[in-house]
Amino acid sequence: MIPEAGHFALILALCVSVLLSLVPLAGTYLKVPLWQQSARPLAVVNGALLLLSFAALTHAFLTDDFSVVYAASHSNSLMPWYFKFSAVWGGHEGSLLLWVLILSFWTAAVALLSRQLPLELKARVLSVLGMINVGFLLFILLTSNPFERYLPNSPTDGADLNPLLQDFGLIVHPPLLYMGYVGFSVAFAFAIAALLGGRLDATWARWSRPWTTVAWAFLTLGIALGSWWAYYELGWGGWWFWDPVENASFMPWLAGTALMHSLAATEKRGVFKSWTVLLAIFTFSLCLLGTFLVRSGILTSVHAFANDPERGRFVLMMLGVVIGGSLLLYALRAPVIKSRVHFTETSRESFLLANNIILFVASLTVLGGTLFPLAAEFYDYEVSVGAPYFNLMFAFLTPLLAIALGFGARSRWKTTSSARLLDKTVIHAAISFVAAVIIPWLYGEFFFLAMVGVFIAAWVSCATVSDIREKTRNKGLWRGWQQTSRSYKGMIFGHIGLAVMIMGAAIVSHYTVERNVRLAPGEAAVFGDFLVTFDRMEKVRGPNYIGDAATFDVFPAPGETAALAGLSPAALKMKYVGEGAEPLFELKPEKRRYVVSSSLMTEAGINPGLFRDIYISLGEPLGSGEKEQAWAVRLQYKPLVRWLWLGAIFMALGGGLAVSDRRYRLKIRQRIDRSPGEPAITPSSDVDASVLKPIAPRSGA
Template sequence: MIAELGHFTLILALCLALAQAVVPLFGAALNNRLWMTTARSTACGQFVFVAISFICLTLLFINDDFSVRYVADNSNSLLPIYYKISAVWAAHEGSLLLWVLILAGWTLAVALFSRTLPLDMVARVLGVLGLVSIGFYLFVLLTSNPFERLLPFSPPDGSDLNPLLQDVGLIIHPPILYMGYVGFSVAFAFALAALMSGRMDAAWARWTRPWTNAAWVFLTLGIALGSWWAYYELGWGGWWFWDPVENASFMPWLAGTALMHSLSVAEKRGLFRSWTLLLAILSFSLSLLGTFLVRSGVLTSVHAFASDPERGVFILIFLALVIGGSLLLFALRGSVVARSASFDWCSREAFLLGNNVLLIIAMAIILLGTLYPLVADMAGWGKISVGPPYFNLFFVPLALMLALLMAPGAVMRWKTNELSDLANKGLLMVIASLTLAALTLLIAPVGFKVMPWLALSTAYWVGLWTLNDWWQKSESGRGRWAGARRLRGSYYGMQCAHLGVAVAIIGVALTSYYSEEHDLRLGPGESTSIGAYRFAFHGVIDVAGPNYIARRGHIEVFREDKSLLDLHPEKRHYTVGGQVMTEADIDGGLFRDIYAALGEDLKTEGAWSLRIYVKPFVRWIWLGALLMSLGGILAMLDKRYRRLNRASVGAGRSTRGAVLGAD
């Protein structure tokens, strides 16, 4: 019964999504207030029904109802309860249900927190979100129904959850990543609403910015979690592989980052308007492309669970409709919102333009490298793969250039700046950061290398500009504390996120150049030295887990002949599915991680092949991402979004259609 109820409520949700899309959009076009006001209620109803549907699927997993194919394929009665729940989104069908649930959640949030928006804007935004929902409901119901029964021959037990996914990181990684992906649908809907109404003023930008920030924060966290999961769960200690699935989440992040920055120009100066709309469309299109790449099975990697061409064709058509439709609207209406004004090349606008150009170039290069193998395969040029050297070759210099521009750009004034002040300060900063970076590498006993020196200098450059700017801006007659408190949330958000970039650069540079990675053969009682550490292998014992049996190694780590810690990496054999998993053991620290994983049993005198890595500063990569997310949250909570929105409602009502003064 539960499965049928879930299926039924999903169909009801589709019906409500249809109503949510059609009625308000026509209402807005015909200026019919009654039709427009239905948007909020249908959005709430849609969320309730899809939530019931999602709860039904979760109950099916908790109750071990293996007559449902999706449950039988992805769960097992031996699985702990929390993995039974996370198994709901472990594969294609359930993760799409999660996707529509999150889309309905964002829609609900827009419906609830849009009291200050003009009614026609609410109607259009919710209508567009409804259109997107329809596409996804149809996709779930027509090609990937999670409630399909296996009758009359249902299996007595399920075939277990993929052990790679039996992990805390994978419980929270997909929902957070999807929050980010789907969150860009709100910016997309705002962009289409602006195109439809022909109104895109500072108030529009102010409404859109917190939503874009929220989506961006989730996407940042989601990507960082994915990288963190790959680091400790995949068993070879890498944190970024330029795998197509990672690229699929990274491209919307780059476009979304560009969008956040161009939105600030659109708000403060009323410029870059059509470009901002284009970026909003691009960010969401890339999110959809990511779904297509991951979910259609066109890629063959760890993440591609599905391999059904029917689904691929559906997503491709959907993608073509969304991208084609929105670009068509943009072509027809884009000129209505465009506006030009002049600015000096030495101004914040110019630097933000540079930021946008670099981000989009980086995105395009990654897109090319990701899609090229697919195109080559279809065109019959052979089966190829594009390796990390290609991505690193372009991305590393682009990222460093971005960071170099970012620091002075963030402290500049709008319109125009006195070049000589900036140049003098810049020269001082260059010398200071190069010297500090060189000193750091010489004092820390790691040895001097050119690339990490340049990267470290870039990080110091960002840090120095940021701190210097804060120092100047927090100056006030009533003391520094009062001055620091006077600065806005969005200012602190920006600086925090920029420092996050610097921290991540430090992490990436030091890990990439100073990691010691040894794959070696050790017998019981043998030991090896890496840097200041000595690793003694004490052999392997058998242990039993809830749904696996494992061989657990024991590695004792010594520093200067004093026992420092014990590592217990495992090789797990999952009894139901027969999969083998490498469970690394990591001793984490702010300045270095010690990483040990079992390779293979070499079957001679108890010897094993082992991976033993010492990775300095690797955690700074994720720490940087956390700081960036924190920055996004701080900026989102800026008081002015609430205050000014409230103020602009009155103005918006009285001067409907007029452009609100930008500055």
């Protein structure tokens, strides 16, 4: 009965979402406050019903209820309970239910945490979110019901979860990624609500900005965690493969970064209003496009969830409704969206606009490279667009973005003198050039793109540090830093995080050392500055797998490397590893075979460090007739690879600091030119008060 209760809760949630999408919106046009106020309880009830439905599906997994088709297809009685729990979203139906659950949480959060939001605006925002809920709930109930049963007979055990997904990464990666994906629906809802109300002033941007920043921070963490998961789980040592499904999350991140900066300009100066609305629509549309790519079966990828054209058609239809309806509404409202704020070519507004254009072009670049092979298939052409294309395009775009960021950090709103912008430019460029020469020299070889990456990272860092020094010059560095706003601190963390990530990507992409060797227990190989010895191989057994676990001891490499060429692996170990010698560390990679699915998985052995990783993975066994089984072994030295994820953590932390800024936590008491019955808003210290007055007349409601 519990699965039926979960299914019934889904149906009730659809009914509540229909009410949420219609009643409050009708109340804004008919001027019925009670209808508008119904949005809040409806949003909370919708979230509670979906939580009940998700709990029912989770119960089926944890209790091994294999009469539920979805549980039987993605679980097994031998799996540990924590993998059974994460298996709830390990397939298409459950992951989609998690998506809608998170969407309902965002909707309820807007309802509960925006008490000071003008009633009409809140009603419109929640109605738009309700419409999105309706679309996805219909998708689940019509094409992807997770509560279907095997009746009257059900299997005695499940088919098991894909071994790739039986990992800690599945527990945290999809929820974080969906928090970002779905969170951009709030920015979209605010933009549509502002268009419906015909009031595109700084107020809606102010309310939308913290929600957008939170969604961006979650998406940043989700993408970084997915990269880290692929790095240690797949066994090949890569951190980004430009897989189409990876691109599906990267595109909204690029557009969302542009939206976040554009909202800052709209809030503080009242500029880019039309552009900001379009970015909100474009960002959420890319989120829906990513859903289509992952769930339609149009792509073949280890990340893809489903292979069902019917589901793809449904998402494509929903994507058409969202994009078409949003752009139609924008076209109807565009004539009244006007900006009366002026700025010079050297102002912060100009550099933010340049930043936006570059990020928008970058997202279009990824979009084109992802969709072009699909379009070519319609004309019976096979075209592959891979890493060389994307790397080349970003080699052009990233320096442009860094230049705009560096100058933008030192510019001011409205106007900035050329002397101020050029004041420290020569010094910053000189420091960056020196870093671009010295750091590659330390790694022993010069690569042009690596030098460019180091220059960019140093340029962004210099501009950011220079801005901090200027902000704190009259109060001392530490005291002045403490007195800066959390929003400013968040910006600094975000920019430093970007620099750290660029540095890591530039170094690890060009200075990774890889060696494939044939080793048996008792043999050794020299690898860079290390001597790696194959100590032993032993059998291991897990809850639902059996495997072979190797132990490798890693020692400092001997100095006389010229004499090593003629030594066999066994002689190498005998000559340079004495009895009782203590290794620097040991690594234990595994080769697992999962019992139910008979799938083979590689578990890498990794010694992490701030400046390098040592990465060892097992390939296939070789020479089965030998006394000691030899194995193909991959040895990798990965410099600064951790900086990729450290930079992402800095950026996400910056987003969290920005959202916790004082002006977002204050109770808003007065709003300029407010409508009767609406709460008020006061300008914050860093907002130009002149932009808070209505710029476009209210039309309709």
